[in-house]
Amino acid sequence: MSRLLKALRWDDDEVVISLFAAAPFAEPADLTFDIDGCSPDRIARYHLEGDEGVLSGLQVVEYDLSFGALPTRLGPYLEACLEQVCERGARVAWLGFEGSFHYDHLLTGSVARMLYGVAAQGRPAVVVLDDDERTGSAWPKTLDSYRSELKG
DSSP states (O other), rough: HHHHHHHHOOOOTTTEEEEEEESSSSSSSSSSOBBTTBBOOOOEEEEEETTTTTTTTTTEEEEEEEEEEOTTTTTHHHHHHHHHHHHTOOOEEEOOTTOOOGGGGTTOOGGGEEEEEEEEETEEEEEEEHHHHHHHHHHHHHHHHHHHGGGG
């Protein structure tokens, strides 16, 4: 089992996918995460507090999508989730493990190994499920290009 898949199943009873969305309002509207018949068993929502001015008026919401088993087509499902969030108003959205979020390190090389997907308005979703690709030198550069979208 890959490190990524093992990390998603950190709780033996469920798979938890953490999706973060940076939007100019409390949270993107009408999110269902029900895509091609795949839907989380539970969705927990957290509004993350930050220092004023760190994201130029953006607010960050974390969605923890819980499943009894991994979605069968995990990559396409994650891409569709990221794209849905951006289509409904998030400027940037990303997927990360527990402990990857800190306002000082959003989409930076210091947390790149803990992130496995990113999208932005008008840009395609990129999901990296391969451990070697996620820990390679190209992934932090990809994240950096999306990080620039946080500034508007």
